[in-house]
Amino acid sequence: MERILVTSALTYANGPLHIGHVAGSYLNADIFVRYCKLKGKDVIYIGGTDDHGAPISIKAEEEGISPQELVARYNKSMKEDLKKLSIELDNFSSTSTSEHNKLSQDFFLNLMDAGYINQKTSKQFYDKKHKRFLPDRYIEGICPYCKSPEARGDQCDSCGKLIDAVNLIEPRSKISGETPVIKETTHWYLNLPKFEPELRKWLETKKYWKDNVRNFILSWLDEGLIERAITRDIDWGVPVPLENAKGKVLYVWFDAPIGYISSTKEWAKRQGKPDLWKEYWLNPETKLIHFLGKDNIPFHTIIWPAVLSKQKDKYVLPYDVPANEFLNLEGQKMSTSRSWTVWVEDYLKYFEGELLRYVLAANAPETKDSDFTWKDFQNKINNDLNNVLGNLANRTFIFAKKYFDGKIEEELELSESSQMALRICKDTLSDVENSFNTYQVRKAVKSIIDIARSGNKYFDETKPWKEIKTNKQKANETLYVCAELLNAISIALYPILPDKMLELRKMMNLSGKFCWKDIWDLQRRFIIGEVSPLFKKIEDAEIEKQLELLKATRKGKEKMEHKSEITFDDFEKLEMRIGKILEAENIPKSKKLLKLKVDIGGEERSVVAGISESYEPKELIGKKVAMLINLNPRKVMGVESQAMILAAEDEGELVILVPEKDIKEGSEIS
Ligand SMILES: [Zn+2]
Structure with missing residues (x-):
């Protein structure tokens, strides 16, 4: 029998669940699993x-708790949020279990035995101030590929490319803000080039994958x-199982996907059949399907299959990786550090979980990024x-109760328009099946609502409110x-x-067991x-x-970004005085620049x-302003600038600083 093993990308346990994860x-994944269950499949x-990695140990340090406490907190809150969204995993585990540690170490050793791991000394960034090697995510700089200024040491969010941190242009430490130094350290590397011919051959068989993933x-x-290095110099993670690797752990990206297997093992144990996991992972008939966001594509389609393929046990390789693109929020990229997201726990204080499911499904970022807006949610x-x-259900039920005591009789002889209505439904249902089979949830939703x-x-056209007076049948x-x-x-939208569809079926006294074959009976x-409205309107x-x-x-x-500290001596080097603006004029061809003449005493x-x-030239004349006057002179658009006017910025608007009362020009600022 065909077996399906579905996974959702492990969520990083450094914060609660937000709608981007969902x-x-x-x-x-949940929609696909529920559909497979409707079809009676073994899924x-x-x-x-995903509990490891430096950001978690750093956050735990900041909060004064252990990393284990931190990840346990978020694991618990995610589990609860998922449940409230009716997302039902068979097992929701974590990667900080001893079972997972052991399995990850075995994976590493098997790869080493098979000759796919090399030990190398390399150069890594080191933060001298904090006396630690910097994890890749804690280095920022300019992307060497697309020149985006906000690339991280492991990946550039702008172009999606993986980066080797030492190639970043103008690197800086995110912990101290300083330029890190490069130090030597020993690490273990996965020899990916050696996998390349095999990987290419394997990927050739994946022509049915989504275009965005294949490309x-x-x-x-x-x-x-x-x-690629698969070990790191940090203290929170799976220890590298080698004598000469004290203090080193497996890179979080190496051990995270192994979590799918350790979570399945945990599930099997809970079923009282500890070997049951093998019937999925070690069975060539299993369809292993990884659901994830596009940032996880390289790890699941190249590194993960490479790692899986060289184990002593013969694991099944991914059958499909239907990755989604990103969900934006109100037209902007989501960002948890800027708090530009909707946390699930906050959402649930105001609305039902299933409403979010509907809107995110109808607007799923399947082939390109999509945008969540509250207005669209309401619409x-x-x-x-x-x-x-809701209207179709309501009008049908109310009418039936009012005129037929709730009993709707079967009808053998159907009119042309009735047959047509049923035929449209039947045809649409086969489109819906096709959409679910190919992970096109948006399309499925649209067809069902159609x-x-x-x-x-049909109800409007057949006018039962008129017919009831003359022709009850x-x-x-x-x-x-x-x-x-x-x-x-009710079945197609299940x-x-x-839960909503269960409610609907209850109102109709239909079985609460959902089964696709009952869809056309x-x-x-x-x-x-008993009838009540399924949905209610959301007010402005x-x-x-x-x-x-x-x-x-x-x-x-x-977040306020701070520069590194300076000494009082540094400050004393600045010569700042009050100046009086004597003349002001626009510089031709320049949008922003003014040329001023200033008396500094x-x-x-x-x-x-x-x-x-922000200012017209004439409103500046006569103003007394704060100035820095010992900055190196420099030429700007052919005009020499011999001092700088101090101004503060508020959302793009510049405001010049003026003394609180009238004061002689030339007065020194200290
Ligand atoms: Zn880039």
Whole structure:
């Protein structure tokens, strides 16, 4: 029998769950798993937290707790949030278990025995102030490929390329802000070039993978694989199992995917069948499907299969990696450090979990980045769910209760328009199946809502409220067809809205066991039971509140960047005085620059100042301003600038600093 093993990318345990995680690798996996279950397939869904790495040990240090306490906290909160979103993993583990440590060490040793690991001395960045080697994520600089100024030492978020930290241009330590020094250290490297021919051959068999994933890998391979260090000089992680590697741990990227296996082992134990995991991982018939965001593509399609393929046990390799692109928020890239995200626990204080499932599914970043906006959230809930689906259910049920005591009879002889309504539904359902099979959730959602939409149209056209007066059977026929549509929708939409669809089926006295083969089971009677609205409208005020909250948390958490400390002697080198502006004019062809003549106390200086977007020349004349006057003179657009006017910036607007009361020009500032 075909077995399916689904994973969601392990979530880094340094913060709670946010909607980017949900859209990137959880919701799409959960929907797929639920669909497979509808189809009666043997499927398990595995995940957990990725507990290792320097950011976690640094954060724990800051909070004065152990890394273990920190990751346990976030593992627990993620588990709870997932549950409230009806995301049901068969096992949600973590990578800081002893089982995982042991397995990761075995993986390392097997690769070493097979001749795929080399020991090398290399140069690494070292923060002299904090006396530690800098983890890649703690170095920032300019990307050597795309020149983005905010590349990290391991990867550039702008172009997505993996980076060797020592190649960063103008590197700086994120811990101290200083330029790090390079020091020698010994590490163990995965010999990726040696895997290349095999990997290429294997990837040739993956022509059915999503285009965005295949293109990413092919461009990566074309640049040529390089050896990658899989150990690190930090104290929190899986110890390297070698005598001469004291104080070193496996790189978090090496051990994290092994967590899928250790989590499956944990699951098997919980089932009371400790060897059950083998029937998935060591069975060539298993379809291993990794759901993840695009930043995880290289690790899961190149490094991970390479690592898996050289183990003593014969592991199944990934069958598919349907990676999603990124979810943006209100038009901007999500960022947890800038608090530009929606935390699931915050969302749940205001709205039902399933509503988020619906909106993220309807707007899934499957082929390109998509944008979550609160306005769109409101529109989708109010229009698709409330006005279309909710309306079809409501009008059908209310009518049935009012005129038929809730009993809708089967109808053998159907009119042309009734047959048509059912045919449209049946055709659409085969599109829905195809969409679910190919991870196109957006399309599936749209098709299902279209069934409800055509149901409403059919209801309007057959006018049961008129027929009831003259031809009761005709009115019943409309209700019967709509009830059949609602039955089909309740099953098709189950992967996306499991609890809501259970509610819907309860109102119709249909079985709470969801099964795809019941989707088309015509000609029965329906008995409508207790009825209540499935959805309610989201008001403008509720959305405005969310937008305000988003802005407020961002303002509160915007991180202030500090420069390194200076001594008093450094400060004393600055000569700052009050100057009086005598003349001011625009510099031709320049958008921002003004040319000024300033009296600094019986001495005139020519100054070029970039303030013309904030000040008109004439409003500056006569103003007394704070100035730095011993900066090296330099020529700007042909004009020599012999001093600098001090100004403060507020969201792009420059404001010059003026003395609090009138004071003689030339007065020294200290
Ligand atoms: Zn780049």
